[in-house]
Amino acid sequence: MQLYSFWRSLATFRVRIALNLKGIVPDEVIDIDLMKGRQREDAFHAVNPQMLIPALVEDDGTILFQSLAIIEYLDELKPNPPLLPGDPRGRARVRALAQIVACDAHPLLVPRVREYLEHQYRLDEPQRMAWCRHWIAQALAALEAHLGHNETGHYCHGEAVTLADICLVSHVAGAKFFAVDLAPFPQVARIADACLALDAFARAHPLRQPGAPATV
Amino acid sequence: MQLYSFWRSLATFRVRIALNLKGIVPDEVIDIDLMKGRQREDAFHAVNPQMLIPALVEDDGTILFQSLAIIEYLDELKPNPPLLPGDPRGRARVRALAQIVACDAHPLLVPRVREYLEHQYRLDEPQRMAWCRHWIAQALAALEAHLGHNETGHYCHGEAVTLADICLVSHVAGAKFFAVDLAPFPQVARIADACLALDAFARAHPLRQPGAPATV
Numbered sequence: 559m560q561l562y563s564f565w566r567s568l569a570t571f572r573v574r575i576a577l578n579l580k581g582i583v584p585d586e587v588i589d590i591d592l593m594k595g596r597q598r599e600d601a602f603h604a605v606n607p608q609m610l611i612p613a614l615v616e617d618d619g620t621i622l623f624q625s626l627a628i629i630e631y632l633d634e635l636k637p638n639p640p641l642l643p644g645d646p647r648g649r650a651r652v653r654a655l656a657q658i659v660a661c662d663a664h665p666l667l668v669p670r671v672r673e674y675l676e677h678q679y680r681l682d683e684p685q686r687m688a689w690c691r692h693w694i695a696q697a698l699a700a701l702e703a704h705l706g707h708n709e710t711g712h713y714c715h716g717e718a719v720t721l722a723d724i725c726l727v728s729h730v731a732g733a734k735f736f737a738v739d740l741a742p743f744p745q746v747a748r749i750a751d752a753c754l755a756l757d758a759f760a761r762a763h764p765l766r767q768p769g770a771p772a773t774v
Numbered sequence: 775m776q777l778y779s780f781w782r783s784l785a786t787f788r789v790r791i792a793l794n795l796k797g798i799v800p801d802e803v804i805d806i807d808l809m810k811g812r813q814r815e816d817a818f819h820a821v822n823p824q825m826l827i828p829a830l831v832e833d834d835g836t837i838l839f840q841s842l843a844i845i846e847y848l849d850e851l852k853p854n855p856p857l858l859p860g861d862p863r864g865r866a867r868v869r870a871l872a873q874i875v876a877c878d879a880h881p882l883l884v885p886r887v888r889e890y891l892e893h894q895y896r897l898d899e900p901q902r903m904a905w906c907r908h909w910i911a912q913a914l915a916a917l918e919a920h921l922g923h924n925e926t927g928h929y930c931h932g933e934a935v936t937l938a939d940i941c942l943v944s945h946v947a948g949a950k951f952f953a954v955d956l957a958p959f960p961q962v963a964r965i966a967d968a969c970l971a972l973d974a975f976a977r978a979h980p981l982r983q984p985g986a987p988a989t990v
Contacts, residue, residue: 607919608874620863624877627869634862646850647836653843658824661840661877666887674908681895692890703823 560586562605562613565767566735567592568664568728569625570612574767575724576629578758580636584614589769592669626653626660629721641721652715655704655722659729663697666690667732690736697729698743705745712752719753727753731764735774776802778821778829781983782951783808784880784944785841786828790983791940792845794974796852800830805985808885842869842876845937857937868931871920871938875945879913882906883948906952913945914959921961928968935969943969947980951990 561577561584563570577584590596590611597609606613606623614622614631622628633641642649665671667690675681675689709715714722730750733740740747753759764770777793777800779786793800806812806827813825822829822839830838830847838844849857858865881887883906891897891905925931930938946966949956956963969975980986 607922608878608916610878616863622863622866622870624870624873626877627866627873630869631862631866634865646847647832647838649850650838650843650847653846654838654840657840657843657876660873661842662824662826662881665878665881670912671882674905678904678908679895679897679901685895688894689890692894696886700824706823 559584559617560588560615562588562590562602562611562615563767564590564592564611565764565770567611568732568764569610569660571728571731571762571764572625572660572724573612573614573628573632574762575727575759576632576641576721578762579639579641579719580632582632582636591769626656626721626725629724633721639718641719641724643715643718643720648709648715651707651709652720652722655701655714656725658697658700658704659725662700663693663729664732666693667736687736691738694729694733694736694738698733698738698740698746701726701729701746702743705749710745712749714749719756723749723753726750727759775800775833776804776831778804778806778818778827778831779983780806780808780827781980781986783827784948784980785826785876787944787947787978787980788841788876788940789828789830789844789848790978791943791975792848792857792937794978795855795857795935796848798848798852807985842872842937842941845940849937855934857935857940859931859934859936864925864931867923867925868936868938871917871930872941874913874916874920875941878916879909879945880948882909883952903952907954910945910949910952910954914949914954914956914962917942917945917962918959921965926961928965930965935972939965939969942966943975951980 590602596602597611603609605621612625612628614628622631629641642652672686675686705714711717713719714726726746727750730746806818812818813827819825821837828841828844830844838847845857858868888902891902921930927933929935930942942962943966946962
């Protein structure tokens with residue numbers, strides 16, 4: 559199994575957490591430097607024509623893409639520990655919390671969007687940072703509101719780690735990159751801390767990957 | 775079961791298709807007029823604090839949100855006809871195709887983003903339309919590239935309708951709203967036509983809902 563990765567990619571961070579939780583170690587981790595536009599080169603285009611990471615390549619050549627789809631695949635491949643609750647309503651809640659991050663927020667922050675705002679509309683760096691902070695805070699508020707639900711426990715859904723926690727932690731890492739204050743979102747901050755106390759989360763962190771700076 | 779809906783919402787269009795395919799008829803469809811900002815009023819805030827539609831309320835009061843999570847819930851509740859393939863790799867491919875639309879493209883087009891571009895950065899109507907068309911075309915290109923795969927059949931994945939087709943059709947409806955030319959994306963256009971020939975898709979279409987104009 560090969561994982562196409564980049565230290566700063568929050569979507570790849572999610573897949574690394576899932577691999578760690580499942581105890582799956584890819585044979586190879588291939589770095590695609592998004593800062594240098596390596597995702598747009600022919601070699602990677604053949605892997606994922608959408609030119610986005612993560613991508614996971616199985617030994618038979620099957621290519622998997624999109625972080626949530628990859629994580630559910632890993633969960634089906636190796637069901638223990640489960641990353642989704644056992645009941646349909648619980649699964650729906652966990653998937654929906656994950657989608658607040660992976661659908662409503664993260665796609666607005668990625669390099670291609672920031673570059674488009676810069677080159678097409680001449681938004682300067684502070685304006686682009688304000689854009690990112692706005693959408694990060696919107697999703698933090700949405701998560702915080704939904705975490706007021708009585709099914710929230712030590713983690714987003716009860717006492718076991720799920721896909722929702724994986725996405726929440728990736729979003730909090732993004733909030734820290736962009737210096738968004740977590741104080742108004744105490745449940746989110748509490749759960750992120752609880753997750754990052756686990757080795758599977760901690761060693762998947764962007765700042766612990768090859769090529770990462772010491773701090774952001 | 776109650777569905778919170780609005781004719782123009784592409785995410786709600788997806789849920790309507792799934793309900794039709796499953797033969798589930800909600801007891802009530804409650805209109806939330808996004809053009810008038812009704813999603814931000816207290817009555818709906820209590821249903822979904824994220825203030826987004828669709829939301830589906832079960833008879834016991836359980837509230838489901840996020841279109842992909844709702845559709846997978848409906849698929850688990852009533853497994854026939856299935857909206858995901860039977861094998862993990864097929865499911866991963868279908869979910870990933872769906873996420874090209876629901877994660878990478880649609881969140882960039884929604885009213886709150888267009889309003890933010892208008893009010894925060896003073897982008898005028900043609901600039902905002904160009905923004906929407908750009909991201910719609912990017913996702914059409916990504917879908918088209920991935921549909922070159924040998925598992926593509928009459929529909930996105932083989933000969934049965936899946937979650938990927940539901941998302942593809944919602945994206946094509948968005949492309950038509952924003953007058954994006956489908957000619958460079960023949961596989962996408964072919965599959966959208968094949969789906970819209972089915973009654974479950976056709977009668978879920980935005981332009982066939984109460985309050986919709988005759989054309990866009």
